[in-house]
Amino acid sequence: MRIGELATRTGVPTKTIRYYEEIGVLPSPERAANGYRAYGPAAIERLLFVRDARTTGLSLTEISSILSLRDQGESTCNHVLGLLETHLKEIDTHIESLHKTRQQLASLTKRARRLDPSDCNDPHRCQTIAETGIMPTRRRSGAKHLHAAPSAHEHN
Structure with a gap:
């Protein structure tokens, strides 16, 4: 064929x-x-x-x-099983991370709803996210976080 x-x-x-x-x-x-x-x-x-x-x-x-x-x-059965188990662990870790991120975003959303929009007058600072202590400070490679300052290439 x-x-x-x-x-x-x-x-x-x-x-x-x-x-x-x-x-x-x-x-x-x-x-x-x-x-x-x-x-x-x-x-x-x-x-x-x-x-x-x-x-x-x-x-x-x-x-x-x-x-x-x-x-x-x-036989490929044991090899495939090992690969699938590894992927399952990776997915479980990713789901856990996503769950934590979702909780953080829900908390920020709740906070944002309570803030007075008239207090949002500083264009260089977002009071919704700034100084909340909610968002983690570590950065994952390749990931952009809401609280991270933009890099030089992001301004272009």
């Missing part, structure tokens, strides 16, 4: 299929006499697995490690 049919049967775009070939997640197929890719039934199974594994949050590197074990005829 050609790449368009493979894409239709798996729901994976042709561009993604080509990318998966490029990085080795999907083996390069044979080429027909006209130069078109010619995929066999195994490509469908492999792409469906990759698609489903991506929906669980596994990275392409992790998926490649699973496929490598499978290609070598080894």
Whole structure:
């Protein structure tokens, strides 16, 4: 089958299929006499697995490690279990962090509703957030916090 049919049967775009070939997640197929890719039934199974594994949050590197074990005829169950357990712990940590952030935002919102808008006359200071002690002072890499001063590049 050609790449368009493979894409239709798996729901994976042709561009993604080509990318998966490029990085080795999907083996390069044979080429027909006209130069078109010619995929066999195994490509469908492999792409469906990759698609489903991506929906669980596994990275392409992790998926490649699973496929490598499978290609070598080894059992993947314990490896997959370990990856899933790791992702589950990461998600639980993220949910906990989001819950704390939500509580902080709810507290700030409650505070903002109690403040008198006529007292908000300093354009350089937000009384809703300033000096509340509610928001944490630590910064996570890549994260922007409501209480953080803008960096120089954010003014542009």
